[in-house]
Amino acid sequence: MYLGIDLGGTNIKVGLFDDQLNSVDELWRPTQSETNSITVVSNLTNAIQELLIRNQVRQSMLQAIGIGVPGLLDIAAGISKFSPNFANWADVPIKHIFEEQFHVPVFIDNDVRVNLYGEWQRGVGIDQTNLLMVTLGTGMGSGIVVDGHVLYGATTSAGEIGHMNMYRHGRPCACGSSGCLGRYVSGRGIVKTAQEKLAAGFTSIVAEWTNNQPAQITAKMLSEADDQHDQMAHAVWQETGELLGYGLANAINLYNPAILIIGGGVANAGERLLVPMKRSIHQHGLKIAVAACQIETAKLGDRAGMIGAAIVAQRRLNKSSK
Numbered sequence: 001m002y003l004g005i006d007l008g009g010t011n012i013k014v015g016l017f018d019d020q021l022n023s024v025d026e027l028w029r030p031t032q033s034e035t036n037s038i039t040v041v042s043n044l045t046n047a048i049q050e051l052l053i054r055n056q057v058r059q060s061m062l063q064a065i066g067i068g069v070p071g072l073l074d075i076a077a078g079i080s081k082f083s084p085n086f087a088n089w090a091d092v093p094i095k096h097i098f099e100e101q102f103h104v105p106v107f108i109d110n111d112v113r114v115n116l117y118g119e120w121q122r123g124v125g126i127d128q129t130n131l132l133m134v135t136l137g138t139g140m141g142s143g144i145v146v147d148g149h150v151l152y153g154a155t156t157s158a159g160e161i162g163h164m165n166m167y168r169h170g171r172p173c174a175c176g177s178s179g180c181l182g183r184y185v186s187g188r189g190i191v192k193t194a195q196e197k198l199a200a201g202f203t204s205i206v207a208e209w210t211n212n213q214p215a216q217i218t219a220k221m222l223s224e225a226d227d228q229h230d231q232m233a234h235a236v237w238q239e240t241g242e243l244l245g246y247g248l249a250n251a252i253n254l255y256n257p258a259i260l261i262i263g264g265g266v267a268n269a270g271e272r273l274l275v276p277m278k279r280s281i282h283q284h285g286l287k288i289a290v291a292a293c294q295i296e297t298a299k300l301g302d303r304a305g306m307i308g309a310a311i312v313a314q315r316r317l318n319k320s321s322k
Contacts (some may be wrong), residue, residue: 001059001300003048003065004080006111006305007040008083008267009033014047015306016055019063021314026306027051033138036088037244041097042315048102064105066313067094068305070139075156078108084182085139091223106318107316111135111149111305116143116165119261121298132257134161134248136266140182140189144255161251162186165171166243167317181247185240187219187266194222194236204232223269239273244273245280252285252293263298 002021006013012031017026029047052059071083078095098106100271109117115131119125125133131145140162144151151158162182163175170179172194183189195214206225210216225233237319248260266273274297282290298304 002063002310003051003059004114004306004308004310004313005044005048005065005067006114006309007031007044007067007069008111008305009070012040012044012047013302013306014044014051014073015173015303015310017307017310021307021310022135023220023303023307025051025055026284026303027054033086035089037086037092040086040089040254041092041094044186045098045101048098049071059102059104060163062102062104064313064317065098065102066114066309066311066316067098067108068111068309068312069094069108070111070141072155072157075109075152076107080108093251105313105317105320109309109312109315110141110143110156112141113143114312115263115304115307116145116150116305117311118306119263119298121311122146122307123304124261124296125259128259130256130258131261132159132251132259133261133263134251135264135298136186136244136262137264140186140264142251145255146255149173159255161247164247164250166247178274185247185266190219190222190236190240190266191217193239194232197232197236202232202235205230207231210217215258219266219269223272226272234272237269238276241273241276242280246284247279248277249283249285249290252281256289257293259294259296261296261298263301263304265302267297 002017004015012029015026069080070085072081080092083089094108095106112135115135125131129148135214142161143161144159150233164181165179166181167179171179171183172178173183222233
């Protein structure tokens, strides 16, 4: 059996899979990413133990654990070096911690890349050899397949589209730069845009729903407000989709994918985000490359990361045993 884990900025998602990587059970728990590495690691450990106990699975029955971790990694050493979505988090030895705890091989990869593996092997990207996946959740990330190979780069950080600079003097980013795309089109970024509009004097039903407490605004709330024809919420989604389209037009120009997959919780906003995004892509991308690129929403939804992490675990276990 295998464990496939998606360590997100909001939720820890732990999936249990059989030897054919069919899903057996899964469990979600809050990450508490605003705390520190000790708390997050403890939450993950407890979630794994709870899932194993619930399914009467002994540690000796596990073959490997795959973990998708956001941010920059030393994949070979199994160290999470930096994550913009986690507070008090640097050089966390994920592989060592969990191999010591569960006595089974542990393999890590970027959280978006494990989502990519899931959609590429079991989702909407099956049989594709040139593929770009973007996830919009707490933050923004991407994974890329070119000519049948997943891109990693010299420091395994290839494809950090979320850190593409969109404004010379924009919002500060935890990466040390400013104006990064992810600071505008992620869940947190979308909420920030709404907060800025309210502070600038826009009126909105969202202010009533939150009793004028902007810190309580959520992206889901903005979708609901847009459904009620709220002008501020509509403007937020239009601006977000347009800016996302600008960034993705650049990515299509760079990587020439046959399919672009949009995943993550923010993708649930649907056409209110995707329509202005697609319009912007068609306006600003290279015409031939854009015409050859099919745009799809993720098929596996919130489960892609767990499935992809299990795929990573099985592949790397088999490779290491040869």
